[in-house]
Amino acid sequence: MTDNPVDKIVRFPGAPQPEFVLRFRVNLVLMPAPVWRQFLMPGECSFWDLHVAIQDAFGWEDRHLHQFTLDHPGTGERLRFGIPDDSGYHGVDEILPGWEHPIAGYFREGLAPALYTYDLGDQWQHEVCLEGVQPYGGDELLPACLAGAGACPHEDCGGPAGWEQLAAAESEMAPFDPLTVVFDNPRTRWLKAFGHE
Numbered sequence: 001m002t003d004n005p006v007d008k009i010v011r012f013p014g015a016p017q018p019e020f021v022l023r024f025r026v027n028l029v030l031m032p033a034p035v036w037r038q039f040l041m042p043g044e045c046s047f048w049d050l051h052v053a054i055q056d057a058f059g060w061e062d063r064h065l066h067q068f069t070l071d072h073p074g075t076g077e078r079l080r081f082g083i084p085d086d087s088g089y090h091g092v093d094e095i096l097p098g099w100e101h102p103i104a105g106y107f108r109e110g111l112a113p114a115l116y117t118y119d120l121g122d123q124w125q126h127e128v129c130l131e132g133v134q135p136y137g138g139d140e141l142l143p144a145c146l147a148g149a150g151a152c153p154h155e156d157c158g159g160p161a162g163w164e165q166l167a168a169a170e171s172e173m174a175p176f177d178p179l180t181v182v183f184d185n186p187r188t189r190w191l192k193a194f195g196h197e
Contacts, residue, residue, distance in 0.1 A: 018042035035150030047098030070114035145181035
């Protein structure tokens with residue numbers, strides 16, 4: 001990874017400046033205390049880009065499978081986006097490749113949130129709500145974390161129940177600071193995960 005923060009914020013697979021910006025609030029559900037993040041994304045980003053942004057905003061380490069589950073706003077069809085797998089692990093429903101699908105056609109203000117599941121064993125469930133759409137100002141670095149609360153659970157701690165026990169044993173957790181969030185380049189994450197273009 002480069003030390004230049006602007007280089008870390010190149011959208012996958014590389015796109016011109018966005019015409020609009022999407023503001024999301026993502027809530028980690030079934031937690032003993034609120035854990036949430038609010039951030040901005042470029043309007044033309046894909047589900048893969050959104051996955052990388054959620055990982056970085058929460059402090060997850062991207063060690064496990066993920067998937068988005070939502071209903072198509074036009075047809076009502078239940079869709080899942082993530083990394084397709086031929087093994088049958090996900091069941092009979094098709095997993096659509098997240099990097100091939102821009103999110104703008106699937107999120108609308110006022111609709112039910114999408115469900116983002118990370119680590120299909122621990123089952124970390126996140127509600128992903130589109131809070132607003134705004135024009136791009138021309139100079140914002142995107143993605144950008146605006147606000148949030150709560151410490152992200154440790155990887156592989158056993159899901160919300162395991163985290164509740166672990167968190168109760170820890171004496172003090174640092175409050176979340178949105179200024180500490182560094183967003184990785186989704187293209188870099190892609191190469192790390194798959195090893196090729």
